[in-house]
Every structure is written in C-alpha cells, then in structure tokens.
Amino acid sequence: MSVSPRIPDTDIQNDSMEDRLYTVKYDDPGDSHLDVKVPSICADSCETADCVSICPADVWRRDDGEVPTIAYENCLECSSCRFACTYDNVVWEYPTTGSGVSYKHG
DSSP states (O other), X not given: OOOOOOOOSSOOOOOOHHHHHHTXXXXXXXXXXXXXXXXXXXXXXXXXXXXXXXXXXXXXXXOTTSOOEEOGGGOOOOOHHHHHOTTOOEEEOOOSTTOEEEOTTO
C-alpha cells in the first residue's frame, strides 16, 4: 500500500529570483573580471548570444548584433558564460583576493 504525500493546507510562497539574488553580496574590486576577448566575433559571427541566455543573474545583455554589455557587479561567479560561448570568446577570471561574491545563506 502506497501512501500519498501530505499536501499542506496553505499555499507555499517562494521568494522570487530577484529577492534571492538580492541576498548575494558583491564586494566590488573596481575592475571587471569579465570581458569579451574579440568584440568583432560577437558582432559579426555570434547569432545565439549564449552568454546572455545562460547567465542566471542577467549580467550579460546584448542588443541585436552588438557586443554584449557586462554588469559584472551582479555576477554570481558561476562561469556559465565562459562555458556557453561556442566561440571561446569570454574572458572570465576570479575577482582579486578578498573581493567578489559572498552568499548570505551558505
């Protein structure tokens, strides 16, 4: 005999992604640890902008056919952008020692 899981009587409210990202602290080193190696590759060859679509923190933004802009201060340091770029055109380094992201809840 299988037992069904108990369904709570009240609705469970989860924090929005924006609320969860707000708990992340970033100590700005003053210089971006992210960049584009060759801007013309983004402008002339890249049609999918995978660095933009994969970023969970909306750090990378791109208008059609343009070189992405980078708001490195929001970076979660997951390095997804580096691995998603099929052109290996993302510069990604850890921020200098003592700066960068720190998480409030683990």
